[in-house]
Amino acid sequence: AQKVTQAQTEISVVEKEDVTLDCVYETRDTTYYLFWYKQPPSGELVFLIRRNSFDEQNEISGRYSWNFQKSTSSFNFTITASQVVDSAVYFCALSASSNTGKLIFGQGTTLQVKP
Amino acid sequence: GAVVSQHPSRVICKSGTSVKIECRSLDFQATTMFWYRQFPKQSLMLMATSNEGSKATYEQGVEKDKFLINHASLTLSTLTVTSAHPEDSSFYICSASGGINSPLHFGNGTRLTVT
Numbered sequence: 001a002q003k004v005t006q007a008q009t010e011i012s013v014v015e016k017e018d019v020t021l022d023c024v025y026e027t028r029d030t031t032y033y034l035f036w037y038k039q040p041p042s043g044e045l046v047f048l049i050r051r052n053s054f055d056e057q058n059e060i061s062g063r064y065s066w067n068f069q070k071s072t073s074s075f076n077f078t079i080t081a082s083q084v085v086d087s088a089v090y091f092c093a094l095s096a097s098s099n100t101g102k103l104i105f106g107q108g109t110t111l112q113v114k115p
Numbered sequence: 116g117a118v119v120s121q122h123p124s125r126v127i128c129k130s131g132t133s134v135k136i137e138c139r140s141l142d143f144q145a146t147t148m149f150w151y152r153q154f155p156k157q158s159l160m161l162m163a164t165s166n167e168g169s170k171a172t173y174e175q176g177v178e179k180d181k182f183l184i185n186h187a188s189l190t191l192s193t194l195t196v197t198s199a200h201p202e203d204s205s206f207y208i209c210s211a212s213g214g215i216n217s218p219l220h221f222g223n224g225t226r227l228t229v230t
Contacts (some may be wrong), residue, residue, distance in 0.1 A: 037221070045210075052134060091159070102164065
């Protein structure tokens with residue numbers, strides 16, 4: 001069965017601190033996709049990244065970076081120099097290769113960045 | 116800007132009435148759209164896959180007669196919550212993708228409150 005675990009329910013940091021959000025997944029598929037989404041208080045889901053299982057290169061986008069470790073089935077997300085606007089719920093998600101629209105979401109991590 | 120539009124963003128209805136939620140892909144055609152449900156402070160759970168021109172595929176435990184899905188065109192899917200009850204109060208969010216190599220975009224969601 002497929003499963004995504006985000007063990008950190010809530011994280012609170014002070015602005016400018018770095019913060020890492022953990023994501024561990026389970027799947028028997030050899031081909032799959034991993035995602036991160038941000039859900040601000042307004043409710044919409046903002047797409048952050050999609051990574052397929054064959055691409056283990058880490059990625060950096062501005063203050064955001066992602067560390068994909070297939071050996072540990074993890075896809076962690078780091079925000080460098082956090083800002084108050086980063087406060088949101090962050091979801092990690094997994095989908096099988098056959099249907100990238102059918103996502104299995106983790107429970108989400110609520111990040112609060114205090115000024 | 117938003118590539119998936121969802122309407123209404125909020126709706127309050129009385130118990131026993133039906134509510135229709137629309138999901139539109141704005142600048143791409145989507146043969147498949149997805150409907151998710153999110154209870155307060157919980158994760159998103161896939162309810163059903165909406166297929167243009169054919170019947171929707173429902174996830175286990177989702178009542179198809181309760182949650183009617185119509186995908187009459189390549190840019191519009193509707194979810195109708197029939198005979199709504201207070202336990203149907205939730206955040207409903209749709210998603211669509213422009214293709215297998217395109218990211219999955221989510222609408223802004225609809226917060227349904229049944230009184």
